[in-house]
Amino acid sequence: QKEVEQNSGPLSVPEGAIASLNCTYSDRVSQSFFWYRQYSGKSPELIMSIYSNGDKEDGRFTAQLNKASQYVSLLIRDSQPSDSATYLCAVSSGYSTLTFGKGTMLLVSP
Amino acid sequence: DVKVTQSSRYLVKRTGEKVFLECVQDMDHENMFWYRQDPGLGLRLIYFSYDVKMKEKGDIPEGYSVSREKKERFSLILESASTNQTSMYLCASSLGGADGEQFFGPGTRLTVL
Numbered sequence: 285q286k287e288v289e290q291n292s293g294p295l296s297v298p299e300g301a302i303a304s305l306n307c308t309y310s311d312r313v314s315q316s317f318f319w320y321r322q323y324s325g326k327s328p329e330l331i332m333s334i335y336s337n338g339d340k341e342d343g344r345f346t347a348q349l350n351k352a353s354q355y356v357s358l359l360i361r362d363s364q365p366s367d368s369a370t371y372l373c374a375v376s377s378g379y380s381t382l383t384f385g386k387g388t389m390l391l392v393s394p
Numbered sequence: 395d396v397k398v399t400q401s402s403r404y405l406v407k408r409t410g411e412k413v414f415l416e417c418v419q420d421m422d423h424e425n426m427f428w429y430r431q432d433p434g435l436g437l438r439l440i441y442f443s444y445d446v447k448m449k450e451k452g453d454i455p456e457g458y459s460v461s462r463e464k465k466e467r468f469s470l471i472l473e474s475a476s477t478n479q480t481s482m483y484l485c486a487s488s489l490g491g492a493d494g495e496q497f498f499g500p501g502t503r504l505t506v507l
Contacts, residue, residue, distance in 0.1 A: 318495060327484055327498040328437075372437070374496075380425045380444055380488060381452070382496055386436035 286311045288375050290385035298393055303360040305388050307373030310354070316376035317349055317356045322387065323369045332358060363392045397421070398499035400485050406505045413472040415502050417485030423497075424490035426468035428452075428460060430481040431501075437484070443468055444490075475506045 287310040297303045305319075316335055320328035334340045334347040334356065346359040356375075360367055370387040377383045401416035417426065427442040429452075439452030441460040449460050457479060461469045468487075472479055483502045488494035 316494075320498075327501045330495055330497060333495055379442075379450065380491065380494060381427070381439060381442060384437040386434070 286314075286375070286377050286383045288373055288383050288385035290371075290373050290388045292386060293389040294391045295388055296391045296393065297363050299363060299365060301363050301392075303363045303367065303390055303392070305358040305360075305371050305373075305390065307356045307358075307375075307385055308354055309356070309373075309375045309383070311375065311377065311383075312351075312354065314375045314377070317347070318374040318382065319345075319347060319356075319358045320372040320374060320384075321367075321369045322372060328372055360390075363390075365392050365394050368392045398485060398487055398497055400483075400499040400502050402502050403500060404503050404505075406507065407475050408507055409476060411475050411506075413475050413504065413506075415470040415472075415483055415485075415504070417468045417470070417487075417499055418466050419468075419487040419497075419499075420466065421487070421489075421497075422465065423487035424465075425488040425494065425496075426462065427486040427488075427496060428458075428468065428470045429484045429486065430454070430479075431484055432481050440470065475504075477506050480504060480506045 319332040322328045332347040348357045372387045373385040374382040428440045443462040485499040486496040
């Protein structure tokens with residue numbers, strides 16, 4: 285059974301701080317990794333994709349991948365109250381499918 | 395931008411009814427997916443399709459069927475709705491290949507009474 289593990293949170297950070305969200309996965313052959321943001325009552329929205337080891341930056345977001353440790357993370361710099369949401373980690377499972385973690389709730393307080 | 399639409403945002407049905415959930419994508423994507431999302435259980439894959447008239451079971455296909463007669467449209471069918479199928483249903487699509495990004499529709503919150 286392929287698994288993707290995330291701390292459910294909530295992770296609480298003050299406005300302007302760096303939020304660090306973590307994810308581990310069990311399938312060593314996974315090649316693609318994604319972060320989705322989901323606001324309450326809404327559908328998941330893709331915010332980052334990462335395919336190779338190292339860091340990938342997009343605006344205030346940085347995704348980090350370490351395949352040897354089977355670990356992927358998302359850093360959100362200068363966190364804003366509008367970043368308060370649940371963040372889902374997803375890992376490719378072959379046959380075009382993704383395995384999703386259950387998500388980490390992030391709360392950014394003003 | 396990828397646009398994935400679902401036929402209803404909210405739906406209320408009675409136990410035993412046949413329920414159709416429709417999903418349409420406008421970006422010529424090869425792959426389409428149906429998930430359900432429940433508190434504490436996360437996103438679970440029901441069925442997916444990688445081509446017209448092709449379908450594959452996901453993790454929880456029991457009680458569901460699907461239809462893909464056209465590339466842009468993927469339907470989820472609950473043959474005889476039950477209360478344990480009350481959930482948020484999410485459709486997604488991806489371009490193709492093994493490791494593609496998936497884009498989600500707005501979701502349908504189905505309540506079965």
